[in-house]
Amino acid sequence: MSRLKDKFSAQAVLQALAAPALALLTAFVLSSAVIAATGKDPFHAFYVMIDFGSKSDSQVWIINKAIPYYLSAAAVAIGFRMNLFNIGVDGQYRVAAFFAAVVGGALALPGVLQIGVIIVVAMAVGALWAGIAGVLKTTRGVSEVITTIMLNSIAGSLIGYFLSEDKLAVKDGNLFHTPTIPEAARFFLIPTSPDPIYGTVVIAAVIGLAYWFVLGRTRFGFDLRAVGRSESAASASGVSVRRMVVTSMVLSGAVAGLVGMPTLLNKSFSYGTDFPTGVGFTGIAIALLGRNHPIGMALAALLWGFLERTGIQLEFEGYAQEIVGVMQGIIVLCVVIAYEIVRRTVLRRQQSAVGAELSAQGTPGAPAGPDAAEAQDGKSAQSTQSKKAGTTA
Amino acid sequence: MSSESSGSSGAPSGSGQESAAAVELRGITKRFPGVVANRDIDIRVERGTVHALVGENGAGKSTLMKILYGMQRPDEGTISVDGEDVTLHSPADAIARGIGMVHQHFMLADNLTVLENTVLGAEKLYGIGSRARKKVMELSDAYQLGIRPDVLVEDLGVADRQRVEILKALYRGARVLILDEPTAVLVPQEVDALFANLRELKSEGLTVLFISHKLGEVLSVADAITVIRRGTTVASVRPQETTPKQLAELMVGSELPSAETRESTVTDQPLLRVTDLHLSAADPDGGLRTVLDGISFTIHKGEVLGVAGVEGNGQAELVEAIMGMSDPDGGSVTLDGQDISHASTRSRRESGIGYIPEDRHRHGLLLEAPLWENRILGHVTEKPNTKGPAFGIPGAPHLLALKEARADAERIVEEYDVRTPGIEVSAASLSGGNQQKFIVGREMSHDPKLLIAAHPTRGVDVGAQAQIWDQIRAARREGLAVLLISADLDELIGLSDTLRVMYRGKLVADADPATVTPQELGSAMTGAATGHLEHREEHREDGPAPDTEDAQGAEDAEDARDSDSDTSERGGDK
Secondary structure, X not given: OHHHHHHHHHHHHHHHHHHHHHHHHHHHHHHHHHHHHOOOOHHHHHHHHHHHHOOHHHHHHHHHHHHHHHHHHHHHHHHHHOOOOOOOHHHHHXXXXXXXXXXXXXXXXXXXXXXXXXXXXXXXXXXXXHHHHHXXXXXXXXXXXXXXXXXXXXXXXXXXXXXOOOOOOEEEOOEEEOOOOOHHHOOOEEOOXXXXXXOOHHHHHHHHXXXXXXXXXXXXXXXXXXXXXXXXXXXXXOOOHHHHHHHHHHHHHHHHHOOOHHHHXXXXXXXXXXXXXXXXXXXHHHHHHOOOOHHHHHHHHXXXXXXXXXXXXXXXXXXXXXXXXXXXXXXXXXXXXXXXXXXXXXXXXXXXXXXXXXXXXXXXXXXXXXXXXXXXXXXXXXXXXXXXXXXXX | OOOOOOOOOOOOOOOOOOOOOOEEEEEEEEEEOOEEEEEEEEEEEOOOOEEEEEOOOOOOHHHHHHHHOOOOOOOEEEEEEOOEEEOOOOHHHHHHOOEEEEOOOOOOOOOOEHHHHHHOOOHHHHOOOHHHHHHHHHHHHHOOOOOOOOOEHHHOOHHHHHHHHHHHHHHOXXXXXXXXXXXXXXXXXXXXXXXXXXXXXXXXXXXXXXXXXXXXXXXXXXXXXXXXXXXXXXXXXXXHHOOHHHHHHHHHOOOOOOOOOOOOOOOOOEEXXXXXXXXXXXXXXXXXXXXXXXXXXXXXXXXEEEEEOOOOOOHHHHHHHHHOOOOOOEEEEEEOOEEOOOOOHHHHHHOOEEEEOOOHHHHHOOOOOEHHHHHHOOOOOOOOOEEEEHHHOOOOOEEEOHHHHHHHHHHHHHHOOOOOOOOOOEHHHOOHHHHHHHHHHHHHOOOOOEEEEEOOOOOOOHHHHHHHHHHHHHHHHOOOEEEEEOOOHHHHHHHOOEEEEEEOOEEEEEEOOOOOOHHXXXXXXXXXXXXXXXXXXXXXXXXXXXXXXXHHHHHHHHHHHHHOHHXXXXXXXX
16 A cells, blocks of 8 residues: 555656646747747857856846745735636736825835734725635636626726826926835845845745645635635535635735735835736736746746846847747746646546556455456456557557 | 457247347457456347346446447447347447437427427438328327327326437437436336336337346236346346345345334434425526425434435425525524524534435536545535644634545544555545545545435445445434435335335325235325325225226326426436
8 A cells, every 4th residue: 555655746747747748848849940930049048147147147137026926926826726817816906906005105104013903904904905816716707707807807997096196296308106115114125246136035935835835734725725726626525616716816815915015015115107017817827837836936936037038138139139038938838738637647547547556456345256357357448558658549 | 359258148949949039249348447348248139129237336238228329339249130230339330230229318309399309310211291190199199109190208207308308319220229227317106107018118029128126017018138247247037036135136146235224213303404494496498496395304313214216396496495406485494402594514524414415426526626635525614624723723724634634534434344455546446335434434534414315226236235224323323303205115115214206396195114015005105195104005995996096196296307408417417
């Protein structure tokens, strides 16, 4: 029994490695083909990317870029684990960051306290914004995909409305932005050279840890995953599916509220018309790429940052600027397909292992019949195994 | 390709040796990962006969029929139709060869008429107008199907729908009809009507392949019987030369397990008391209909209460109301003195209700999750799955006890003889019987006071069936109260201490399982008999004659199922 268990865990490890390896290899080949098709040398492109991406200022840039990506992916992943598609992370983090910036710019509390208030406001606003979609889904049966997309637009308009001089913003040159957060209420930086790493990387780490712990180790996490796997089974097991939908949307929104914090507390210190947008959609790609796994998403976020950083350099070298976007798309597609292929293969293997186990054990409960079918069992099970490769087609 | 079969091969010899068989399967082998495969199947079906294919659940009958209907390709072996070797790539191929199939779950559009349903997809044959209508009526008359072409399918009962399916196959030119467990959805009286139709078809030279595991029926209608066990043909017999007992032993390979439990363990302590329960459900079109009406019963400690009924008469809703998955709008449910009428499912489970769901894939398992996570499902708040609040702080999130849950999953696998290579495999990779054994083990592990068992042995092999029955009996001796819902009347009669019959959302009759016969239960299931079913050894003299009563009953039953046909179809799902 334990030997078999080992085999399965070895299989699990193999699966964990096989899929990303397969995906990256395929993506590498396809990207090379695309670059070659534009008449450029793909190998030189990869050389440029690795060479430029590994420089120390690039490393810092990539890490800082990856922080909001990671938070955004975590927010999306909470929904994914629950079988909810929160496309609204984009709107949620922008509304959250905006109001957090407004509050932060208006208050003058002692530093640490004010940072806390800003973060709590951001999470609360994000949770509220996502909660609307959750409540609409449970009470009116409206798909969260529709509502969160619409809430994205509403978020944009809402911010646009308040982001003017006579409302909540100040004018600075041609740009409008919320009043600047006082220096005491800014997040710390980790002094690295040549540039510092944002201290908000700590928030990302805490969220990653909490994500892993809550989903994998707590009763609440089990209930959430159960609903994600089968609503009917979860409801029969005693989970209130409606409450779980609202709760997980609220949680997802709260994490989404944090997405704007690295920019707000480490870089811009105000919400202006140039505040980054679209990070919520990047989060969807990264959650897919990282398979909703806390470490997988971290690696995916870094990979994304790496591609964006090196994409700039590729342009200088005369490559088409769209190449990086194409690569990102190819990678996500390859990962999704590779994981599905590996998942199916593993399921088939497990099933045939179960079948082999059945035949090998025979059926001690049922006495042998009068015919030879019984005796054939072991043999044909083996032949099932050995011939399987040939018959899968 | 085909090797020499180990089982006895061929159909009954005799007539038709010189002419080609209607259908002949030789050396059919089909492999699936993890499930019983067909192995060297040899069947010869003579033209103009009713040929029965019997075998217990999971023996491979349905797979074989899917192969014959072109839905699956055999890995080895040959199929010949009318003496000609054929390769069937799709049902369309099979239909072109004159093979038609009536599935267990009907494939009809409810909002179309019988005529429209028949013509749908076969418009090229006779058009969609008067020519098609003429053909339909011709067929109906020729085979005495009693088709009413302009009635909406949603207004038809199960038996009528089945006839429409048969008509559809005939309309497409079928000369060989495959019927997959046609009697599973019928009450005994409707079965007789179906068999009359089959005899009619046979007399017109058609061939019927009939899948069943109900031996009495098979013996009464078939001209030849092929027995399948564990994926291979083990015998071909003639009905005149065999008995139900011999057939059963061929099917199982040993003596049949018995559901009998006779020593009574019923106590006088009521455990579950349901009083005047009422539940309405919304129809898809917005209307409200009553699905449970005035349900009252009491189950005592140590008692098994069996509920019989044609599927879709409110049994599933009753279970959901007692489990707390739907909120009743009237009446009360009391468990061990505590009113739980509106309690949450989780608190009910915590207070000692075990649940073996009717549809284990939808309600009993997380198929994609490993077995040990399924150990936690439904009992996430109970030992050994929980460590209580984090760091012992009240109100903190409760932690899972992963190690303990894993260990206990191992124990269930061991104690309940779940055949699996380990607890890390996904629940989906286990066979149905082993999934069920795991669920039974899980539910029994929390010492339930009340067990709700809905079709506990459906789709389960005979060995597992006997085990599950044993476990229910053992727990009953310990004072467990059981609400047993089953479509298997023998199981109900054998296990229950008290029997109630459900019809159109009401409990209409009760019976003593020691004396009642399946026939008598069947007639109450159609609504024909109500009150206490008193067993008569002789023909009834004081009541109406059973024949007329039955005919009336059959119609009533159909009406009942019209009103909630959607649930009956869902309910039939395995």
